[in-house]
Amino acid sequence: MSVRNFVSVASTLALVAAAQSFIVAPAVAQAAAPTGQADGQVTAPGAVAATADPQSNAAPATDAAAEQDGIGDIVVTAQRREENLQAVPLAITAISGDTLKARGVVDMSRLSEFVPGFSFGQTGSDVRPAMRGVRTANNGVTGDPTIGYFIDGIYQSRTSQAALGFADVATLEVQRGPQGTLYGRNTFGGNIVVTTNAPTHELDYGSTLTVGNYDKVRYEGYINVPLSDSVAVRLVGVTDYAEGWVRNSYNPQADLFDENKQYVRGSVKWDTGGFSATFRADYAKQGGNGNSAFGYKQIGSYIDPGTCQILFNSPNYIYLNERAGNRDGVADCRTTVASPAGPVGTGVDLGIPIDNLGDEFTVSNDYKPFRNLYQASTSLTASYDFGPVAVKSITGYVKYRGRRTTDSDFSASSIAIDQARTHTDTFSQELQLLSSKSQRLEYVVGGFFLNDNLVNGFINQQLPRVIRSSALAAPITGSQNNGTYQFERVKVYSRAVYGQATFHVTDAWSVTGGVRYTHEKKTYLNATAFWYLPATLPSGANPLTLVTIDDPLPGRGVFPARPDNCGTAGVTAATILNSLGQQVASTYCPLEFSQTTWKAGTEYQITDRNLVYASVSTGFRSGGFNAGLAAAQSAPTFDPEKVTAYEIGSKNRFFDNTVQLNLSAFYNRYRDLQESRQIIVGGTTLQTTFNAARARSYGLEAEAIWEPVPELTLGGNLSLLNAKYTDFNNVPLPFGGSILVSDASVTAPTIVNGVTIAGIGQRRIIAPGYSCDPLTGTGGAGQPALSFVCDLSGNNIPHSPKYSGSAYASYKIAIGDESAVIPFVAVAFAGHHDEQSFNDSLAREEPWAKLDASLTYEVNRQLSLVAFVDNITNTKVQTLVSYGGTPLQASYQPPRMYGLRLRFQR
Known part of the structure; x- marks a missing residue:
């Protein structure tokens, strides 16, 4: 963005803000005083959280002024009711909306800077979080995430949805450890819960403009209007644009990690007497080139130099693009011993040189990819407070559509393009009965059901070959291979009932128990197409052999019905083959299972500000399908994976509410882990997902805040983790x-x-x-x-650094009655960790540390300007290494980012 454009936009925003303030000020003076809080709102420092939600009957604080100095409280919903973070016997990191805005956090990618033990990974549009030895490995429709993601209580079934509806956030919670009782399926490793600001009975509005390098321009605005004593509305809008921070040296139009996003949300809240209802509707659209597919940067592969053969985990590396077809006729290796490559001295062409080697933020691809994602969702949360109990309903519908492409040869050569699309239609309904907080026996009883329709399509499009290499004087042209297309549909029906109760034995000592029963049914269909080139058309084959689930075409086959003998031993699927013996469709018997999860715990309130607790809980990740003909014949499904988690912890405030220290220690046992195995089917071997591996993780997590004086805040977190497979055999490299x-x-x-x-x-x-x-x-x-x-027994579980954490400091320097300058600095760090279960040397991240800093000028309570630099050290942090064949592909966190952020709020 040019300086002239920046000045123009900033000036316009300032003028609009000033005009808004001038025009609305008289109305503000006459507006009704607020009668409640936004859901999850941060309270004044030292105050107990006030809440207008009938599920919590705690009285608002009446003596907040007596404790203005000190650390403020945050409201969380981890136990399905609004409670003070420090009173909840769970390991939770809660981040206020104001903190997220001040740090410029607009998605999940920077949560590792706030949450002990949290690791963020990403492949293309798919987010892959990890914590406590649990990572997100399978993002396909045939499997499920391992860490739950909820927005305003509505479950998001695909991790790529986490990059869309993140605006006007009140609180972000990361609940560490399984949440299998109150949240259920696919909260195997924990939850990420986003609570947005609900409408309030106070006129309010604000906006934030961010500009930065890579032509970054992000605008977020909101307005909250009370329509009557009982009805209020809130509107939120976001536009976000940036050029890609991964540059393309061959095709400048094909930079990666650009941004082109629009988002809008409207909400209406009606509360009268004991009744409250909030309706939300939002729409998000994300375009641009996107983030490639898996890793975007090739980093090399292994080689045995004597034989010129690929030998996994060899200490010798070769930095070539070895994707199929990428051959330039140049001998990249010469044998010193006889081998299948040839006699001694044979020169072997293994690929073309990797362009921009060592530059993690530059690629050289000829194809310009695209990313088209959009999501529309609605939700209704309604509750009625009867006094002793409250009834609550949470209804949600989410429609997600994603389509993205990538240059599958990762080079300036023209060989192939991959395209993927994902469709999700998710309806969920939850009913809760919640007791009053004033009772000796507190409980929540609920029922939940979810219908999820998932569609996945994948196309590999082969191109006429044009090989471009730095070793060539001119490109080499050639023929192309056949292409493929795969279509999958999964339908999920999940039903659950649950209950959890806490009995206060004394005013200080309480015990908790809970149980959840889940019944789940999944159905699966797939279809495959083969595109034949005329020159390679097999005798008797059609140029296109396709079975389409949505609209079967005459002459291209009929999708098979479910096998008539489902339930008979050994019968799991029906398939259709074409005249060449190739699978073109299959349908599976339904996968159906039931799972019971539970929790037991106790807590003791030593003082009003010191809590200790202990618990044991269980969780599970849903089972799924193995795709393909061979899998249908031999191993079509896999069962849920399970965890039993033990935790002790303590939450504390000391020294007149100026020190907060929260500690948790945990031990998790994992069984029936869903990992890859090879099976034999006929004359071939097939890699599938099996329930086989066992693992364990244990560790210590600490979070601390110190405010020695109101102007100074120091804080940080630390995680110590040991996570290993205990039984992981028969694994193919x-x-x-x-x-x-x-x-x-x-x-x-x-x-x-x-x-x-x-x-x-x-x-x-x-x-x-x-x-x-x-x-x-x-x-x-x-x-x-x-x-x-x-x-692989004894190997480290991926994305589990031995140590990780962050530390930060800020100091408010008053320069007038309302003005102040606030310098802020933060450092994040992590130790060595492996990024694949094989623990090989290339898929390993070395210890790293990076530094962020900002300087805020508060003009007054309404207007502030922030200058920021993220990743000052320009540290290159790998987020994922994947095996898309050879060589290995890697993704990285962004390089140094800097800019200005102008904020206005009433």
Whole structure:
């Protein structure tokens, strides 16, 4: 954004703000005094949270003025009612909306700076959070997230939805550890709960303009208008634009991680007597080039230099783009021993050089991708307070559509394009019966059901080849391969009933117990198409063989009905093959299961400001499907994975409410983990998801705030974590698990477990650092090609740094009656962690630290200007490494970002 445009926009905003203030001021003086708070609103420092929600009957604070100095309270909803954070016996990090605005947080990507042990990963539009040894690995429609995401109580079933409706936030909660009783399915590792500001009975309005490098321009505005004594409305709007911070040196129009987002939300609240209802409707749209698919930057692969073969986890790396078809005719490696690549001295073409090697924020792709995401949702939260009990209903409908493409060869060559689309239609309904907080026995009883219709489509489009390489004087042209298309549909029906009660044995000591029963049913359909080029058209095949679920086309097949003998042992799916024996469609017997989760705990209020607690709880992640013909024949489904979590903790305020220290220690046992395995089907091996692995994690988390004087705030958090697989066997390595090496000293075949793994004059080298054996049933006469599986027991769970945390400091310097300057500085850090379960050396993040800083000038209570720099150190932090074949692909957090933020509020 040019300086002239910036000055123009900023001046316009300031003039509009001033005009609003002048015009509305007389009306403000006559407006009714507020009668309640926005849901989850932060209270004045030292005050107990006041609430207008009938699910909580706690009286508003009447002596807030007596404790203006000190740390303010935050309202959270982790126990399905509004409560003071410090009174809830759970490990929760709660961040106020004001803090999010001051730090410029507009999505989940920076939560690791606030939440102990939280790790953020992203592949394309899909968010992959992790904490306490639980990570989000499967984002497809055949599986489910492991960490729940809720907006105003409405469950979001796809992690890509987390990047859309994030505006005018009152409170953001991260609930660490399983929440299987009060929240249920897919809260296996915890929850991220966003509560937006509800309408209030006070005229209010405000806006924030942010400008920065990469032509960043973000505007967010809101207005809250009371229509009567009982009805109020609130409107929120956001526009966000930025150029991509991953530059494309070949095609400048194809920069990645740009932004082009629009968002609007309207809400109406009606409260009268004991009744309250809030209706919300919003719409979000996100365009631009997007974030590629998985990792956007290739970082190299492994090689055995003597044989020029790929050997996983070898200490030797090769920095080539080895994607299929990317060959420039240049010998990238020369053998020193005889191998399948050829005799000694053979030159092997392994790929083309990786462009912009070592520059994590520059790629060189020819294709300009696109990202088209939109979401429309509505919700109604209604409650009635009868006095001793309150009844609450939460109804939500979410319609999400996503379509994005990527340059699948990751290069300036023209080889292939991938396109993915995801459709989600989610309806949920929850009913709750909540007791009054004034009773000795507090309880919440509820019922929940969810219908989720999911569609996923994937297209691999092959192009006429044009190979461009820095090693070539001119591009090489060639033919193209056949393309594929896959279509999947999953329908989810989930029903649950639950209850949790807390009995106050004494005024200080309480015990809690809860249980939830979930019944779930899923159905699955898929269809496959094959695009044949005329030159490669098999005899008798059509150019396009397609079965479409939505609208079957004449002559292209009929989607198979559910097998008639579902329930019969060994019958799980029906499939359709074309004339070439290729699968074109399949339908599965329904996956149906029931799960009971529970919680037990106790807490003791030592003083009004010191709480200790202990609990044990369980959670689960929903089961799912393995796609494809072979899976349909052998292993079509996998069951839920489960966790049992033990936690002790303490929440404290000391020294006249100037020090807050919250501690939690936990031990989690995971079983039936959904991990990848290989199975044998006919003459081939197939990688599928099985329930096999067991794991455990334990650690300590601390959060602290110190306000020695009202002007100075110091804070930080720390996580110490140990997370490992305890039983994780029979795992195939992603590629290059073993190689054959000529060795004349070998005079007899090498046989392991009855399988010949190397012949006379050869020896087999297994990937360094792994204990591997031949997969049973492979390697013999008439059997499929030799395949190896390895034991990963004892490996670190991905995205689980041994230590991580942050620290911050701010100081308010008064320069007038209303004006002040506030410098702020924060540092975030993390230790070594692995990014894949194989713990290989390239997929490993080394220790890192980065620094943020800002300087705020408060003109008065209404107007402030913030100058900020995020990631001053320009630290390159990997968020994910993925195996899309060789080489490995990585994603990174943004580089240094800086700008100005102008805020106005009534």
